[in-house]
Amino acid sequence: MARFTTSDGLSLHYEDEGDTGAQAVLCLAGLTRNTRDFNFVAPHLRDCRLIRMDYRGRGLSDRDADCMNYNIVREAQDAVELLDHLGLKRVVLIGTSRGGLIAMALSLSHAERLAGVVLNDIGPEVSAEGIARIMDYVGKTPDLPDLDTAAERLKAVHASDFPGVPLERWRAQAEAMFEERAGGGLALRYDPELRRALVGQAGAGQGPDLWTLFDHLSQTPLAVIRGANSDLLSEATLEKMAARHPGLIARTVPDRGHVPFLDEEESLAAIRAVLEQAK
Incomplete structure (x- = not known):
């Protein structure tokens, strides 16, 4: 376990395991989750350099005095600053839910840092049903x-x-x-003020067009893992994603909702396919 300091002065927790000469894989967790989100898949990626980060206000990272900094743009910047801290130019990014949204944001601002991307049960369209479920428990x-x-x-x-x-x-x-x-x-x-941040950001108006961000991944090795019972990523949205990204690796995991644990056979196949393309 280790820490680094962001450009605005917060101390964030991260974990860096494996051979420093191996393929670097940055794991970004779900909205309220932390580095433990990847405990189930970690044993399957021992041949990689596995890097996990707690977002600000989550896990062992510092909480932000201004909860409105709990946003995708700032969290994406934190991820880039971690890569800079570690001296890494490019990584394969595995993004679970919120982490996948951050990956799409990075495709616009720092595409050159992405050797490949795996989106875990997230896409450019998020169902209202799924959002309602999340807001029912956050904070x-x-x-x-x-x-x-x-x-x-x-x-x-x-x-x-x-x-x-x-x-x-x-x-x-x-x-x-x-x-x-x-x-x-x-x-x-995690910081329960995350709820206030989400409510405030929702009231600030329409966010960026996620399809535009997704399209910036068109030249990046990309896989999408979907839980067959997901209430956040629909089968129809996954089909639209495949149509817009002809090289997309799409895998649906049976008997899983939001989100798959990532150690399922289908999940591991998707991750391995991106790792192979990123070589």
Whole structure:
């Protein structure tokens, strides 16, 4: 584990594992997630230099006094500053949900830094249903006594979109998302002010055209992984993405919603295909 300081003075946590001479892979997590988002795929990428970063306000990184800095543009800049800190010119980027949006933003501002991109259950169109589900939980601490109970709740809530996932996997997921308080109960592993940032940014008007950003990936080796039961990335959107990017590697993971864990056979095949093209 290590830290670096951003250009605006925040200390951000990152992890850098593997041979420094191997293909560098930068992993960017979901909206409220952290470096643990990639614990399941990490054992499958031991031949790579695996780099993970906690966004500002998430995981072990500093919280920002101005929550409006919890935005994709600033987080993309933080990612570039991490690459500069490590002396890396180009990486393969695996972006889960929010991380995929950051990858698309980087395709416009720093395309030369992207040797390849894997988008995990995210695209240029995000369903209203998925956004509503996210806003239903962001910034809210679950009223649960411990991680074991949280694991049981996750398993029950996701029984239909993640059928057959064992409780031990949900226990690991719960530990990645929450921490137990000394006096009992759970705490979020991110700044709850993230919710206020999302609400404020939504009220600021229409954001950038994500299809335009996606089109800037046309010359980049690209894979999209979709959970078959996803409520955020539809099958129709994935088809449109494939039509606009003829070289797109598209894989749908059965029995997964938003988001696949990335250690599924289909996910690993997509990641490996991009790594091969990025050589």
